[in-house]
Amino acid sequence: xxxxxxxxxxxxxxxxxxxxxxxxxxxxxxxxxxxxxxxxxxxxxxxxxxxxxxxxxxxxxxxxxxxxxxxxxxxxxxxxxxxxxxxxxxxxxxxxxxxxxxxxxxxxxxxxxxxxxxxxxxxxxxxxxxxxxxxxxxxxxxxxxxxxxxxxxxxxxxxxxxxxxxxxxxxxxxxxxxxxxxxxxxxxxxxxxxxxxxxxxxxxxxxxxxxx
Numbered sequence: 227x228x229x230x231x232x233x234x235x236x237x238x239x240x241x242x243x244x245x246x247x248x249x250x251x252x253x254x255x256x257x258x259x260x261x262x263x264x265x266x267x268x269x270x271x272x273x274x275x276x277x278x279x280x281x282x283x284x285x286x287x288x289x290x291x292x293x294x295x296x297x298x299x300x301x302x303x304x305x306x307x308x309x310x311x312x313x314x315x316x317x318x319x320x321x322x323x324x325x326x327x328x329x330x331x332x333x334x335x336x337x338x339x340x341x342x343x344x345x346x347x348x349x350x351x352x353x354x355x356x357x358x359x360x361x362x363x364x365x366x367x368x369x370x371x372x373x374x375x376x377x378x379x380x381x382x383x384x385x386x387x388x389x390x391x392x393x394x395x396x397x398x399x400x401x402x403x404x405x406x407x408x409x410x411x412x413x414x415x416x417x418x419x420x421x422x423x424x425x426x427x428x429x430x431x432x433x434x435x436x437x438x
Contacts, residue, residue, distance in 0.1 A: 230256040231437040234269035236295070237261045238286040241277040246309065249420035253430035261290040270437040272299055276311025280320030280337060280376065281327040283311045293330055300332060305411045305437055310374060313407070313414030317378055332412055334382040342400025345375040351417075353405040356393035360436050361408055361415070361429050368425035370405070370417035377403035377416055385409075 233255040235247055243259060250257045250273065258265055266272055274296060276283045287293050299306055308316050315329045320337040329337070340347055350369040355362035362368075379401060385391050395406035397416070406415045413433060419426035 230254055231270040231434050232256045232258070232268075233271045233273060233434065233437075234266045235259045235273045235275060236266065236287075236290075236292050238290045238292050240275045240283065240286060240312075243275050246273060246275050246420045249427060250430055250434070253427050253434050255430075255434045261292065263291075263295060266295045267299065267304075271305045271307060271434065272296070274306060274308045274312035274315075276309060276313070276315065278311060280311060280314055280322050280329070281325060283315055284320075284327055284329065287315065287330075296330060296332070300411055303411050305413070305433075307433055308412075308414035309420075310416060310418055313404075313416050314376065314378065316407075316412065316414055320376065322376060333378075333407070333409070335378055335380060337376050337378050339376050340374075340379075340400045340403060344400075346373060347375065347399040348373045351397050351399065351405075353395050353397045353417075355395045355406070356408075359393045359395060359406075359408060361393075361406060361413060361432050362395060363432050365425055365428055365432075368428075369422075370415075370419070370425060370429075371421040371423075372397070372399075372405075372417045373421075374416060379403045381407075383409070 397405035
């Protein structure tokens with residue numbers, strides 16, 4: 227597999243990382259689960275998984291200096307993909323059960339509880355990909371698997387040309403929320419591609435194919 231893109235999955239204590247590793251391998255990557263600084267920085271792509279509470283994920287990331295690694299990669303234009311809470315922590319802060327936790331601050335805005343009587347939002351749902359999306363190429367009308375009660379429900383980043391406009395993918399549960407973002411080297415999905423069957427593998431393959 228020497229010709230396959232090398233993807234590091236950041237190992238900071240988040241649960242369920244092995245299903246992400248297997249899905250990335252199925253999608254065509256050579257995958258290493260690691261928090262080693264050099265391995266993370268040298269990989270073609272970095273995946274930041276996330277399960278559980280926003281505050282716990284941030285604590286885990288900081289414990290292995292993952293916040294610094296993510297920031298360094300992005301500053302150098304090196305691709306990063308966040309999944310579920312791994313997407314949420316890219317925003318400035320998250321508010322869960324009255325606790326306001328500082329996030330990584332790569333994007334402005336807050337992650338807050340979905341305005342629905344039925345939480346968590348768990349199961350398959352449709353999404354509305356933005357025009358020109360790389361992640362969702364060939365995935366029109368597909369459904370993806372969500373498990374969450376919180377999400378980013380607005381987008382606040384103004385991008386000035388010549389920088390490309392972010393591609394925003396929306397879904398709905400009680401109200402609309404961001405299901406995915408593609409913003410330069412930083413992409414993220416609120417749903418779990420590794421739990422989304424063939425559509426999720428195709429999405430991961432699309433991301434892996436963009437690693438150059």
